Amino acid sequence: MKRNSRSNSFANINDAFTDKATVNGHLDPSSPKKGRLSSIKQYLKDYSANSNLHGLRYIGEKERTLVEKLFWLFMFSFSVIVCAVLIRKVWIKWNESPVIVSFAETSTPVWQIPYPAVTVCIETKAKGTLFSFTDYYHLYYNESTYLNLTQEERNLFEDVSLVCDDHLAPANGRKVSMANETIENLRQVAPNLTDVFMACKWKDIPRNSCSDLISQVITEEGFCYTFNSLRAEELFRTENLHSDYPYSEAIKTMNESWTLEEGYPRNSPLETYPHRGSGYGAKAGLTFLLTAKEIDLDYLCKGPVQGYKILLHNPAELPRLSQQYFRAPLSQEVVVAVKPKMMTTSEGLKPYDPHRRQCYFPSERYLQYFKVYTQANCEMECLTNFTFARCGCVHFGMPHGSNMSICxxxxxxxxxxxxxxxxxxEIKTGLAEEDSDLNGTLGDARKVAAECKCLQACTSIEYEAETSQADFDGKALFRAYHLPNDTVEEDLLFSRVFVFFKEAQFITSRRSELYGQTDFLANCGGLLGLFMGFSILSFAEILYFLTLRLYCVIWQKKRSKAKNDLENKRSA
Incomplete structure (x- = not known):
């Protein structure tokens, strides 16, 4: 079998465009349509004879029988269909799950991440010597004694009930209140820092005053105390917040050099802020001695379990102790071994849509009240907006703007x-379930909820706590030192807490590309090559036959026609 050369095929195409339209030098009236079809047919034969695609040239060869041509047409069509189906599966996998989470190749030392922020909330919300919630509860709910209470006493009881168990708040009380008055009432009766913290040690070095390490913070649980959290001006967009009260008190610290995305700069010193761990074990962590007075305990406000709620969290997050915490009971020593969990994301995932990679880089999501995007901060802001849309006010522990009232x-x-x-x-959205009850404030609130979409931050840090505890008899310790009886009050109760990293290193998780653009192209190219022998040059060949080759043939036809017309004029 002799294969036509490209030059011969080009001549055949030219003949098909010129000679088929004439009979004995004259135009055939019925030839334009037949000539066009014949030219297209000859053009396709020329492509099949010169194509690099497997099996295609057998379809256009004159020597092949009809059965052979049908066989190769079937095989070529079958290969194209199977190849298209497999490429579609590769596309779906690349489009829907482009991210793989794996462990980093090397471990991360704990000194490269900040020490966890430790927030402590005492269950005693009001000192018994200043305000007895139990007594005022019975006075408030008794019809005969309710009228004897002054308006200030009623307001104080309602304010304190905001930080007690939910069912104790009087439903007929004030719907909203002045924020600064509520906060001031709570501040006057709540235990202060020196009432809660008796002694502190950081990296096994005692501190003269715990106020050097710990600051006051306002949460949904009322006044709490936190160690190693970012300062308010670094955490909040203060220009968008109300000015009635600060959420946290400033402590004297050095300049902050850590960011969630970049971590600590390479040239930053060991002693920086937020503090970072320099090792593991109890002597490289935080120790504090907590105190409470028996006279201040109120078993109605927070129930029968007294002591402290403690939360370990990212320094760039506002703590929510109403949702997550572990307890430090009274007269107990609690040992907390911390295991960090860190997730990072490769730069190669930045071009992807956040919902495809399931995380936000810092520049991709703006929060109105927080400077630092984390999933917890986003959820807090979302809850604020949802609550305001639903109730017309927000809890005083929620960051909010000046236009929002305090519930x-x-x-x-x-x-x-x-x-x-x-x-x-959120659950109904995940189940794609619709709800027809979208009237009034509920409908507006759900529109707010639909805009939340609080994905994880692409760089996130969490702290898991393994706790153990034992009895702690502080009074026996003081008696063993032969201290005078008046040194320690009789009704004083103690708790001691150790917080430290369990290990010197940990394994970081990392999001990276499961299929990059190069991987996707390689997979598609492998399938095309396997089933069809297709390559980039095959694509260039198709493009060539549809553009440049076609243009050259038509130009050649016009040139030949003009030459024939000129010869005919000369012969006439």
């Missing part, structure tokens, strides 16, 4: 219901 005792049940509704909305 009081009469709105506590609405706040609680809004928190449950927000979770329900």
């Amino acid at each position: 009081n005792a009469g709105s506590i049940q609405c706040i609680k219901k809004a928190q449950m509704e927000l979770v329900t909305v």
Whole structure:
């Protein structure tokens, strides 16, 4: 079998465009349509004879029988279909799950990440010598004694009920209140820092005053105390917040050099802020001695379990002790071994849509009240906006703007219901379930919830705590030192807490590309080559036959026609 050369095939195409339209030098009236079809047919034969695609040239060869041509047409069509189906599967996998989470090749030392922020909330919300919540509860709910209470006493009781168990808040109390008055009432009766912290040690070095390490912070649990959190001006967009009260008190620290995305600079000193761990074990961590007075314990406000709530969290997050915590009971020593969990994301995932990689880089998501994007901060802001849309006010522990009112005792049940509704909305969204009850404030609130979309931050740090505890008899310790009886008050109760890294190193998780663009192209190219012998040059060949080759043939036809017309004029 002799294969036509490209030059001969080019001549055949030219003949098909010129000679088929004439008979004995004259135009055939029926030839334009036949000539066009014949030219297209000859053009396709020329392509099949010169194509690099497997099996295609057998379809256009004159020597092949009809059965052979049908066989190769079937095989070529079958290969194209199977190849297309497999490429579609590769595309779906690349489009829907382009991210793989794996462990980093090397371990990360704990000194490269910040020490966890430790937030402590005492269950005693009001000192018994200043305000007895139990006594005022019975006075408030008794019709005969309620009228004897002054308006200031009623307001104080309603304010304190905001930080007690939800069911204790009077439903007929104030719906909203002045934020600064509520905060000031809580501040006057709450234990202060020196009442809660008796002694502190950081890296086994005692501190003269715990106020050098610990600052006061306002949470949904009222006044709490935190170690190693970012300062308010670094955590919040203060220009968008109200000015009624600060969420946290500033402590004297050196300049902050850590960011969630970049970590600590390479040239930053060991002693920086937020503090970072320099090792592992109890002597390289934080130790504090907590105190409470028996006279201050109120078993009605927070129930039968007294002591402290403690939360370990990212320094760039506002703590939510109403949701997550572990307990440090009274007269107990609690040992907390911390295991960090860190997730990073490769730069190669930046071009992807956040919902495809399931995380936000810092520049991709703006929060109105927080400077630092984390999933917890986003959820807190979302809850604030949802609660305001649902109740017309927010809890004083939620970051909010100057245009938002502060809820009081009469709105506590609405706040609680809004928190449950927000979770329900997220579940229904995940199940793609529609709800026809979208009237009034509920419909507006769900529109707010739909805009939350609080994905993880592409760089995130969490701290897991392994706790153990034993009895701690502080009074026996003081008696063993033969201290005078008046040194320690009789009704004083103690708790001691150790917080430290369990190990010197940990393994970081990392998001990276499962299929990059090069991997996707290689997979598609392998399938095309396997089934069809297709390559980039094959694509260039198709493009050539549809553009440049076609243009040259038509140009050659016009040139030949003009030459024939000129010869005919000369012969005439």
